[in-house]
Amino acid sequence: MTTTSERNVTGTSFTRGLGIVTLLGIVLLVVLGLFVSPADVNQGESVRIMYAHVPGAWLAYLAFVVTGISSAAYLWKRTRSLTWDRIAGASAEVGVLFMGISLVTGSLWGRITWGTYWTWDARLTTTAFLFVTYVGYLAVRGLGGSHHQRARRSAVLALLAVLEIPLVHFSVRLWNTLHQEASVAGRGTDVTMDGLMLFSLFLGVIVFTLMYVWLVLHRQRALALQDMVEDSGLDAALAARRAEAVV
């Protein structure tokens, strides 16, 4: 039982294969993105950031969609299972990670192309709100209580976030179009994609998707392990408390 030297705890042959493919993909993406693909006519070299930034942002959105769906699956009585809750949690965590990264890379990209780290563009602002919302979601997951308490509380919160996102996006967009004439577009930032650039972006999406699946699988299993550890801790505590009564 105490195999302290065990190295691969949450892996299976599938995730190992997936991991190897993902790693190869990352190498290929870096080589293509940084060296092989051409510079953009308008943006120059800075377009290379796109291959890391855009897929990350997309996958973050996808991760939050997965969180919402698995939360609904948990709340629906016929599919109620803590696995859904753990998938929701793992996905939200990976989503927050990817979104945090995209916010940073996006602002670096913005600094080069727009000359500013941040702009109050609707998509950017919504993304920032989304990020904070899911940071809050993760904080609520950490509040404690039993597994099912945690699951119910966070599932309701995740569905509220799904409701919140379109409202925030719509209001920011309305605010933006009415009050911000100088928009981001039309300042020589359009990217004209050639075949290789498109392929690199496509590869980026695939690599990030693989990375996402790998991360969520492992994180979800790690969460399951943590839940099991808590349960077996209860067994020990229960035995100790029962022994107390005998005396």
Place this chain on the structure above:
Amino acid sequence: MDDLGFILGSYVVTFGSISLYVASVVRRSRRAGRDVPREQRPWT
């Protein structure tokens, strides 16, 4: 070129923080895995 630092930086930030996250997940699962026998893990 000025932009070079930014471009490299964004790749470093991306894959660097993902690696850190992977490390933390692996570390946490190893710690938890010590107390859970292999046959109890549904995925094995």
Place this chain on the structure above:
Amino acid sequence: MAHDLPVELSDAVAVLGAFPVLAGANLTVQRGEIVLLRGPNGAGKTTLLRLCAGLIELERGRGRVLGHDLSTDRWAVRHRVGLLGHANGLYPDLTVTENVAFWGRTVGASDAEIAAALKRMALDGRLAEVQVSRLSAGQRRRTALAALVARRAELWLLDEPHAGLDAAGRDELDEVLRQAARAGATIMVASHELERAGTLATRQVEVVAGQVRDLGATS
């Protein structure tokens, strides 16, 4: 529903955080009984009462209260029990009457029933219009008991109800409980006032380290 036992716990486990406060409790209570829960601090008396009120999750084991399964349907139990915990559940800015009326009305009690409850705990006089924040600890306990009376619960769960009450208040409380039991309610009282509660109770059980030991009927 008439044949449902008020409380049936078998091997019930309830946790606070990671600590199993109830570690396999077995308890069956019949309708109309007044059961005294005794036992040292930290034995799990409060948790047992809260479990029966449907307020905390049944972690393991089986439990039914008033016919509802605690592991799947504990919310259905809640409105049929009356719980008096360590806290009184009163709003200090409201008067005695306002508090009792509020809690009575949440369960649909009529004005007459609320007035009767106030009278039952001798709160219909001078104290009626006094804000709870100006009352003594014993007077607050009385107010909480009046609110409990107004709830007309089927299962009364009382945690140290005698604490803070004066001699007259204790007599009144005992009389209220006896009357409720005669009328068909079931009562569980956790108390350290063994002598007093002992004469009130029809049966005593001892809670030790999260388990329940039956001490038999009291004559």
Place this chain on the structure above:
Amino acid sequence: MSGTRRAFASVRATARLIAVKDLRIERRGRVLTNQVLPFALIVMVMFAFALDSDAVLERVAPGLVWLATLFSTLFVIARSFAVESSDGALDQLRTSGAPSAGIFLGKALALMVQLLVLVVVLVAAAVVLYRADISWQGGVLLVTTALAATCGLAAVGTLYGGLSAGAKGRETLLPLLVLPVVAPVLIGATRATESAFGTNGIAVGEGWPWLGLLVVFAVLFSVTGAIAFGSLLDE
């Protein structure tokens, strides 16, 4: 006397009962009038110090009114649930069998009334301190905006307040959860108020679409809150 003869209070009766109770507590305790309102006013004065220019103040007055409202809202929410959790009233509410939708609506209604008072005072402060002025039509827009915005704020506040009421150490979570959600209220109410004040020469007519946003927000969160509140409050 055997069996249950407990009458379930309807959602409406519960909502009324809770709202009356909360407002009565506020009338006696005077937390809003003696603590939150002075705080909000101080914030308004501090804004004036920080921005230090009549022209700027006049331009940003609507935003400041709603920003001060938002911050004060956090205190009012915290107070609204401190009342329930300080002496175990929350447990009594949970075991009362009162419908959770009724509890939600009642608490939200009481919150909304308090927020309305707050907004009225803050708008008055803006008129005095920041020289905002309001036309007759602007007044109509402003009143409806205040109603819709406070309704939305109260709904969101009650929903997340219930979540953070349960245990200790959760109070600090409230701003993190509430503020991102109410961003549309801040945006919508500020723009609508700008039109009402005629800030930067914005016509009153431009404010109505923003009012629409606020109404949608208020309705959505009131309905969702009434449905979801039970599972957030019932641990």
